[in-house]
Amino acid sequence: MMTGPVLVPILGDQLSLDISSLADRTPDDTLILMMEVAEETTYVRHHKAKIALILSAMRHFAEELREAGWTVDYVRLDDPANTGSFTGEVTRAVARHTPRGVLVTEPGEWRVAQVMEDWRTTLPVRVRILPDTRFICPLTDFFQWAAGRRELRMEWFYRDMRRKTGLLMEGDKPEGGKWNYDTENRGGPDKDLDPPPIARFEPDAITREVLDMVAGKFANHFGSLDNFGWPTTRAQADLARDNFLEHRLPLFGKYQDAMVAGEDFMFHAALSPAINLGLLDPLDLCRRAETEWRKGRAPLEAVEGFIRQIIGWREYIRGMYWLEMPGLADANGLDATRPLPEFYWTGDTAMHCLSDCVRTTRDNAYAHHIQRLMVLGNFALLAGISPQQVADWYLVVYADAYEWVELPNVAAMILHADKGRLASKPYAASGAYIDRMSNYCGSCAYNVKRKTGPDACPFNALYWHFLARNEKTLGRNPRLAHPYATWRRMSDEKRAAYFDSAEAFLETLEPAEPGWARS
Known part of the structure; x- marks a missing residue:
């Protein structure tokens, strides 16, 4: 029978002193396990800055816990004995410390929840999984x-x-x-x-060490580390919060x-x-x-x-x-199958809006919500790109992307892959919306005022192409009644012009190389 302390694994997105797994614990009878594991850095090929942010924040949080009196067993990514998985490291920790039990807060992602459930039968000690009380709605x-x-x-x-x-x-x-x-x-x-x-923050010694490791170990991952300035400590996050509220x-x-x-x-x-x-x-x-x-x-x-x-x-x-979940991960209510275009990685497109949104994504691991929804997402919706490939891309490239927040936003809200369970209509828009809400169009190679032809904004023809090819599924949606009525009133010649322009543009799209998101 094991008689050691209670082992409390804390994951990389659970960096809260009031996490439920510590709520009723005391430092003298608790051992905290924190793990940097290869599986979590590469199950998709995360943006370099995202990996650096999580690992740096984890290392800073471990120091914060130690200063508060907790004992922390910290396994670094470059530890030669690191097994590379949560299960491997929890198993090793149980063998090292002979705890009398494992107490953990539920994870944010479905796949990790399945891993934790397996611990109940594979580990030689009792495993308790507690609700994550940091959310306002249980x-x-x-x-x-x-x-x-x-x-x-x-x-x-x-x-x-x-x-x-x-x-x-x-x-x-x-x-x-x-x-x-x-x-x-x-x-x-x-x-x-x-x-x-x-508010941006100059990397300290801990963050610089992480940045150097990420630059070497993940050199072939998407993104830049040059502008890294995300808050990696609670004190920095508080400063960033106050900066926003005031300014x-x-x-x-x-x-x-x-x-x-x-x-x-x-x-x-x-x-x-x-x-x-x-x-x-x-x-x-x-x-x-x-x-x-x-x-x-x-x-x-x-x-x-x-x-x-x-x-x-x-x-x-x-x-x-x-x-x-788990059905949402495979949902494809509009039967979209086109592969993700290469320009989502390179930004090499004459569409100014898309090139700028890819640039800020590459440089910062960030784009604001309208860029994500109405430019990058809108194009993926109109072009009929595979929901699974689009969701993988969003999960890779953004510093705030975890599957629990990314997948429903992308598959359901942006791509309508859930057939309207979440959103009452697709967020589809032509170039007129982007022109109204941005200054992109004034310096774009395409003319947003033109509806068809090689120099017309591609969003314009793609919008009608999207509605036409999905009329069987979306044609009775009351929130799309007006655009469908407009489409049906068009002459055959005008509809053919839209359709031909969209098809001609779609034929120019180069698919991304295999293995861009998952090795």
Whole structure:
């Protein structure tokens, strides 16, 4: 019988002192295991900066735990004895320390949950898996909310979360009389817009060591390390939070959908990597944003839009992931099979919007949500690219991408692969939307005003091509009634011109090389 301390494995996205697996533990009877394992760095070929961020944050968190009195068994990626997997390292730790049990917080991803379930039968000690209490809505509550509903729309979930948290509420009514100020948050790119810089952090000795290792070990992975400045400690994440609340939150709402070439962060928070790692508490962040409004330092529409992204969209997406898995990973409701184009990796395309979005993704492991949804995602939807390949790409390239948040956003919201379980209609748009919300089109090789022909914006013909080829599936969607009515009124010649232009453009797409995402 093993009589040692309780072994508490903490994963790379569980970097919170109040993680549930430590809630009732004391340092004198607990041994924390942290593992850098090869499987997690290469199950997809993650962006170099994403790997560096997670490993650096893990090493800093281990030091924070030790300073707080905890004993940490830390296995580095370059340890010659490292088995390369969670199961291998937990098994080795059980043999080293003979713990009387393993206590772990549930993971964020389906595949890791299956691994943890196997520990119950493969390890010689009892394994307890606890809920992740860092989320505001427990999964059991989400499943109860979803049960029996014909439509699982985020807006209704969001209103329940507002009532539950009391955020921006006046009694049982929303502050300002409206639940949602989205219509006031659609400002385009004003000419003299000058967003303040986000907080960036000079790498310390720990981060520099990680950057050097990643540059050598993952040299053939996508992305650059040149601009690395993400917060890797709780103190840095707090500074990044305060910088956003003071300098960018007031204009976040108005310009949250705007895109400007070379302005990679605009007024966005860029806090999602820190939140998803566990360095920031999402509910605390929302309460701080609410305080900015109550003290008159930020307008209601900006604060409501920001809070909606966290207690509404983030919590809803997490619930939908666990509700729909594992089927969501293979969903392809629109039968999209085209391979991912090579320019998603190189940025080598004459479409200015796409080339700039790939550039910021490569340089920063970041693009803001409209770039991800309405440029990169919209093109993938219109071109009929395989949902599995698109989801792999998003999982690879963004520092905040974990499957629980990435997969439902990509497969369901962007690509409508779930046949509308999550979103009531596809987020399909022609070049006119990108022209309205960005300054990309003015310096593009293609003419956004032209609808067909070799020099016309490809989004224009692709939009109608998408609707035409999916009419059997989408033609009765009430939210697409107007565009389908327009399509049906077109002359045969005009429809043929759109279709021929789209087909001609699609034939020019070069597929990415094999093995670009998964080795």
